[in-house]
Amino acid sequence: MSDCCKSNDLSSETSKLEVCPSCNVDGKKVKIITLKSLLKPMALNSLNANLDHYFCSTSNCEVVYFDSEKKSYFKSDIKVQVFQKDSSLDVPVCYCFDWTKGKLQQSVQNELASQPVEQIRKNIKANRCGCEVNNPQGSCCLANVTTFIDQLS
Template identity: 60%
Template sequence: MSDCCSTNTKELISETNVSENCPSCKKKSKKVKIITLKAMLKPSVLDSLNPNLVHFFCNSEECDVVYFDTDQKTYSKFEIKVPVFQKDDSLTVPICYCFEWTREKINQYVEDGLASKPLEHIKQNVKENRCGCEVNNPQGSCCMGNVTKFIKSL
């Protein structure tokens, strides 16, 4: 995979910080690479994907739209292969899709006084170039921000 979890923030910001409003909830969304949609969309909807358009990820928990394009074509959470962390509050939904860190698993580590272990594990695997966020994470980018925010919320 490319350097989705890289610390080269200048390159990441220029690629992923383009914002657009979701056609459903009207909230700003983040640009996502086409490889993410190809990996995440169910086969039954993949043939409606226009790979020549710019696509965005809507992270609003109230909104059923996960992806949309510049022509306002939307893809709902029911058209995605995996549950989306930002849109599903189940304990078994991954926060880190590459290394299977769920809310439930992280909760257990925090209760056991090991709150730093999930982040250490993810960082070590990123350092070893093992992450594949573009194809494993519906948001198409690194999960560490989500994991950190979740741990702080406990």
């Protein structure tokens, strides 16, 4: 696995933005390995791996990925629920270590809000994360986890 969680310093390659063809909000460039890992077979059949691909994080937009030619891949084309686009409590916030919205909510209610973050950091330090193949956004989830916990507190 790459060092997706080891640094907050994004290269220009992974931070390049393009506008989602559905909601017209900037999407974030993702590596092709993310799409290859998370697209269902029917959607994968139409993937042009030679193009740049982007992640749309807009909550009310059905598009998850789109390419530089504006071909879109929708929530229904993805193998997993997408944190940014699904409000249910069973949706993962941390895809590598199974921290769902519900589990994070329980931690906060039990006054153990720091435990998920500590556990995730420990696993990151041990080089166990695989965000580029598990997380639809193709990058580290730790910011999503801390933001979600902060919103609950």
